[in-house]
Amino acid sequence: xxxxxxxxxxxxxxxLSSLLTPDERREFTEAMLADVIGALDAAGHxxxxxxxxxxxxxxxxxxxxxxxxxxxNGLLAxxxxxxxxVMADLPLLTPATVERLFAPDADVVLAxxxxxxxNAFVSCHxxxxxxxxxxxxxxxxxxxxxxxxxxxxxxxRRLATDIDEPDDLPEVLLHSNGAAADWLRDxxxxxxxxGGRVTVERA
Amino acid sequence: xxxxxxxxxxxxxxxLSSLLTPDERREFTEAMLADVIGALDAAGHxxxxxxxxxxxxxxxxxxxxxxxxxxxNGLLAxxxxxxxxVMADLPLLTPATVERLFAPDADVVLAxxxxxxxNAFVSCHxxxxxxxxxxxxxxxxxxxxxxxxxxxxxxxRRLATDIDEPDDLPEVLLHSNGAAADWLRDxxxxxxxxGGRVTVERA
Numbered sequence: 001x002x003x004x005x006x007x008x009x010x011x012x013x014x015x016l017s018s019l020l021t022p023d024e025r026r027e028f029t030e031a032m033l034a035d036v037i038g039a040l041d042a043a044g045h046x047x048x049x050x051x052x053x054x055x056x057x058x059x060x061x062x063x064x065x066x067x068x069x070x071x072x073n074g075l076l077a078x079x080x081x082x083x084x085x086v087m088a089d090l091p092l093l094t095p096a097t098v099e100r101l102f103a104p105d106a107d108v109v110l111a112x113x114x115x116x117x118x119n120a121f122v123s124c125h126x127x128x129x130x131x132x133x134x135x136x137x138x139x140x141x142x143x144x145x146x147x148x149x150x151x152x153x154x155x156x157r158r159l160a161t162d163i164d165e166p167d168d169l170p171e172v173l174l175h176s177n178g179a180a181a182d183w184l185r186d187x188x189x190x191x192x193x194x195g196g197r198v199t200v201e202r203a
Numbered sequence: 204x205x206x207x208x209x210x211x212x213x214x215x216x217x218x219l220s221s222l223l224t225p226d227e228r229r230e231f232t233e234a235m236l237a238d239v240i241g242a243l244d245a246a247g248h249x250x251x252x253x254x255x256x257x258x259x260x261x262x263x264x265x266x267x268x269x270x271x272x273x274x275x276n277g278l279l280a281x282x283x284x285x286x287x288x289v290m291a292d293l294p295l296l297t298p299a300t301v302e303r304l305f306a307p308d309a310d311v312v313l314a315x316x317x318x319x320x321x322n323a324f325v326s327c328h329x330x331x332x333x334x335x336x337x338x339x340x341x342x343x344x345x346x347x348x349x350x351x352x353x354x355x356x357x358x359x360r361r362l363a364t365d366i367d368e369p370d371d372l373p374e375v376l377l378h379s380n381g382a383a384a385d386w387l388r389d390x391x392x393x394x395x396x397x398g399g400r401v402t403v404e405r406a
Contacts, residue, residue: 097358112360114317116377116394116401134396135377155300157315157363174319174338191319193337198319 001124002079003045006068007033007088009053015165019202024187026055031183032163033057035091038178043098047086072130081126087119091172091180092158101159104152108144111159112137119159125149169200204327205282206248209271210236210291212256218368222405227390229258234386235366236260238294241381246301250289253278275333284329290322294375294383295361304362307355311347314362315340322362328352372403 011022012029020028033049037059040047049061050071064071076083084102086093101111107125110118116135127147131139144151161171163180172181173191188203214225215232223231236252240262243250252264253274267274279286287305289296304314310328313321319338330350334342347354364374366383375384376394391406 094358100358112378114360114364114374116373116396135373135394135401137377138394155297155303155361156358157317157360158358160360160363161317170319170338171317174340175315191338191341193319198338 001082001084001122002075003040003047003084003086004072004075005033005036005040005047005049005059005086005088006071007049007051007055009051009055009063013089013164019166019169019200020187028180028183028187029088030056031179032091033088035176035178035180036086036088036093039093039095039098040086042095043102045084045098045102049088068132069130072132076123076129081123081128084122085120085130087113087162089162089164090119090159091163091178092161092175094158097156097158100156101154104154106152107149108140109152109154110137110140110144111154111156113162114160117162119162120154123149166200167197170198173200174198204285204287204325205278206243206250206287206289207275207278208236208239208243208250208252208262208289208291209274210252210254210258212254212258212266216292216367222369222372222403223390231383231386231390232291233259234382235294236291238379238381238383239289239291239296242296242298242301243289245298246305248287248301248305252291271335272333275335279326279332284326284331287325288323288333290316290365292365292367293322293362294366294381295364295378297361300359300361303359304357307357309355310352311343312355312357313340313343313347314357314359316365317363320365322365323357326352369403370400373401376403377401 013025016025037047047059049059050064051061052065101120108128109122111120113119116137118136118140128149189200192199192201216228219228240250250262252260252262253267254264255268304323311331312325314323316322319340321339321343331352392403395402395404
């Protein structure tokens with residue numbers, strides 16, 4: 001089965017602009033991507049990266065400027081629906097979590113993200129297609145139902161935690177020792193636990 | 204093993220005050236509690252509720268005004284560390300998730316919450332104690348290590364999703380059909396997916 005990690009190579013993670021420069025956002029994106037590829041590799045998979053602009057990583061990279069929906073739906077059409085897609089901003093991913101993603105005996109396995117997204121899926125149904133806008137997990141359940149696919153969902157915090165906003169950064173420092181966590185620590189970020197919410201501050 | 208669900212009965216969920224009246228916050232708290240008790244029951248457990256003020260639910264209730272740390276540490280002392288604690292604001296909990304919480308063969312099993320909290324634990328170590336302030340998951344890892352307990356963590360989005368703030372409410376509507384989801388729908392809440400983040404609006 002083809003396994004693809006789509007990533008934005010040009011101007012990634014704009015919602016982190018208040019904390020990181022454009023160059024830093026690219027570096028942090030590549031660090032998260034390294035964590036994702038590392039977890040997939042260690043679980044015995046061979047991911048291919050598809051990026052909107054060149055990125056550096058330990059996997060073959062194809063540059064493709066299509067938007068996410070047309071890219072993934074194009075790949076689903078090419079592969080007759082035998083496709084797995086894992087997002088690049090999941091630095092908490094571990095090999096054990098990857099194994100849980102590929103374990104269920106269902107036509108379509110969905111990994112919900114916090115906030116209604118779909119952070120990963122494994123499809124072996126010829127007619128499954130994606131629609132990442134809005135609360136995509138709801139749309140993907142509906143699409144799978146409409147094409148007659150059986151569906152399973154993976155209950156994983158590590159797969160659910162995509163890193164988009166400053167509020168997401170504590171999760172990396174709390175639950176990972178990978179490349180993204182190292183990058184944040186090297187850049188001077190540390191956890192701050194005064195008051196209610198756990199946040200990060202930059203030294 | 205004793206299994207306790209602590210809940211605030213007096214003025215719960217104050218961070219939902221912008222959306223819910225005090226009476227509504229109590230009703231919603233009892234609806235979430237019903238979901239938690241239902242999942243624990245269905246997984247074959249017999250939870251006891253400890254509340255700071257009387258609450259209505261399908262489980263025995265003890266009123267105890269102690270703060271969370273002294274309550275749970277008192278129970279750990281009483282039970283020689285043979286104690287499970289599951290928070291009351293986890294309406295996404297399912298019996299399968301509860302089984303995963305009790306499955307690991309470790310002295311202490313921790314279920315991290317989003318934002319550094321500890322949403323559930325199962326202890327069978329006499330010296331394990333809790334400290335819920337700040338990034339408690341980090342403290343609980345440290346405490347377990349210091350007393351020589353083996354530790355496992357459960358990678359579950361359903362256990363990680365405690366409902367505290369308006370931004371958490373979409374998770375209930377997206378991933379549950381239980382009492383809390385029913386309560387929100389009856390109160391007029393629905394998902395709104397315009398723009399970036401999925402939010403809720405009240406009709």
